[in-house]
Amino acid sequence: MNVLIVGSGGREHVLAWRVASSPRVKQVFVARGNAGTATEGNDIENVDIDELDFPALIKFAKQNGVGLTVVGPEVPLCAGIVDAFEAAGLRIFGPNRVAAQLEGSKAFCKDILHRGDIPTATYNVFNDSHEAIRFLQNRDIPFVIKADGLAAGKGVFVCDGNEEAIEAVRSVKNMGNAGNRIVIEERLDGEEVSILAITDGTTILTLQPAQDHKTAHDNDKGPNTGGMGAYSPVPLVDKEMLQWIEERILVPTVHTMNSNNTPFKGVLYAGLMITKHGPKVLEYNVRFGDPECQPLLMRLKTDIVEIFEATIDGKLDQINLPEWDERSAVCVVMASKGYPNYYTKGEEIRGLADAATLPDTKVFHAGTILDQNNRVLTNGGRVLGVTGLGNTIPEAKLAAYTAVQKIRWDGAWCRKDISDKAAGIPR
Numbered sequence: 001m002n003v004l005i006v007g008s009g010g011r012e013h014v015l016a017w018r019v020a021s022s023p024r025v026k027q028v029f030v031a032r033g034n035a036g037t038a039t040e041g042n043d044i045e046n047v048d049i050d051e052l053d054f055p056a057l058i059k060f061a062k063q064n065g066v067g068l069t070v071v072g073p074e075v076p077l078c079a080g081i082v083d084a085f086e087a088a089g090l091r092i093f094g095p096n097r098v099a100a101q102l103e104g105s106k107a108f109c110k111d112i113l114h115r116g117d118i119p120t121a122t123y124n125v126f127n128d129s130h131e132a133i134r135f136l137q138n139r140d141i142p143f144v145i146k147a148d149g150l151a152a153g154k155g156v157f158v159c160d161g162n163e164e165a166i167e168a169v170r171s172v173k174n175m176g177n178a179g180n181r182i183v184i185e186e187r188l189d190g191e192e193v194s195i196l197a198i199t200d201g202t203t204i205l206t207l208q209p210a211q212d213h214k215t216a217h218d219n220d221k222g223p224n225t226g227g228m229g230a231y232s233p234v235p236l237v238d239k240e241m242l243q244w245i246e247e248r249i250l251v252p253t254v255h256t257m258n259s260n261n262t263p264f265k266g267v268l269y270a271g272l273m274i275t276k277h278g279p280k281v282l283e284y285n286v287r288f289g290d291p292e293c294q295p296l297l298m299r300l301k302t303d304i305v306e307i308f309e310a311t312i313d314g315k316l317d318q319i320n321l322p323e324w325d326e327r328s329a330v331c332v333v334m335a336s337k338g339y340p341n342y343y344t345k346g347e348e349i350r351g352l353a354d355a356a357t358l359p360d361t362k363v364f365h366a367g368t369i370l371d372q373n374n375r376v377l378t379n380g381g382r383v384l385g386v387t388g389l390g391n392t393i394p395e396a397k398l399a400a401y402t403a404v405q406k407i408r409w410d411g412a413w414c415r416k417d418i419s420d421k422a423a424g425i426p427r
């Protein structure tokens with residue numbers, strides 16, 4: 001079978017690499033992919049079609065014997081790529097357009113959480129910014145202001161008091177469609193973790209916990225980014241807590257999506273805050289996390305294609321529980337100068353061949369491109385996800401940073417503390 005992966009980041013590189021290792025798969029196509037997927041091997045090939053050009057993707061899938069399509073990013077999911085492929089009689093892994101609202105509309109997500117009695121921050125939804133400002137005027141407490149729609153990670157403002165919150169409402173209002181509705185939430189404190197599960201709408205297969213690092217600088221300082229590194233497993237989330245999260249969060253979410261007539265199939269990614277009153281949902285994403293996908297899939301031993309197919313067929317209950325590498329994985333994101341603000345592109349990346357010789361490490365590409373001379377150039381803010389395995393989290397961290405040291409380009413930088421939060425907590 002041939003498989004099409006839609007997307008071009010680090011998540012899609014690791015997905016292509018894992019899918020290509022399946023004995024069921026002959027050829028993997030990535031639209032559009034990056035320099036990493038272009039150079040991975042003969043069984044992975046980039047296709048120059050935009051992730052939102054559904055007719056061209058469908059035509060390509062039909063002409064190239066694609067038996068399974070896997071969608072990486074949220075934008076095509078929220079735009080209905082699954083509906084379009086299914087209408088064309090093609091097999092595709094992911095939620096349809098209405099179910100993808102769980103990520104595409106914060107108000108929709110909060111409504112599902114509320115109806116399922118699922119722990120989350122208290123909230124109010126406003127259709128009008130003046131009303132939102134009136135609500136804030138006599139409440140000088142920490143709030144989080146969110147644009148309802150997709151905003152590429154820029155629609156959330158964590159505020160200390162009402163002056164800052166009112167300013168945030170004004171910013172959200174100026175965001176266009178995404179800011180048409182505004183969600184105001186209680187601000188929660190605690191440690192953030194990502195719990196990803198795969199569901200066919202009936203059975204839930206929970207993956208191992210992972211932790212992202214959202215801010216640009218060490219010790220969780222600086223502006224928010226798409227994620228500067230991740231590791232798995234997470235010592236903070238023990239077996240008992242994971243079971244609680246399944247029972248009190250994942251199961252009622254899947255159930256409420258069913259009773260809402262928006263059944264969910266695909267990756268259910270719960271962004272959680274582990275508060276002193278227990279885990280609470282900050283948000284849902286409807287796809288694999290990037291960079292969480294890199295350490296997770298480095299550790300997954302089960303054939304992921306079997307999981308994707310069982311999900312599409314509604315037969316997740318018929319496959320074995322996933323098997324995991326007992327070792328830990330740490331992924332360090334190397335970024336371009338200036339990211340997450342304006343950044344430079346087109347720098348030549350050196351040392352990749354050297355890094356590739358190291359054991360137990362794998363360099364996943366994100367914002368990279370090949371030039372005519374087959375040189376690898378930077379082409380985005382987050383450039384590489386350098387991922388290491390080790391018997392402990394510190395050993396995995398050492399493996400990842402040893403590879404990072406071999407790679408260089410003008411302006412390259414990374415956080416130095418990825419996974420440190422886990423250190424000192426026994427597994």
Ligand code: AMP
Binds near residue numbers: 158186214271
């Ligand atoms: P979201 O896109 O909803 O996950 O928000 C992005 C980031 O904002 C999260 O990863 C958190 O760091 C932060 N955040 C969102 N909601 C809250 C909340 N209710 N309390 C504290 N921080 C939050």
Ligand code: GLY
Binds near residue numbers: 285289291292
């Ligand atoms: N790592 C956060 C995200 O994928 O949204």
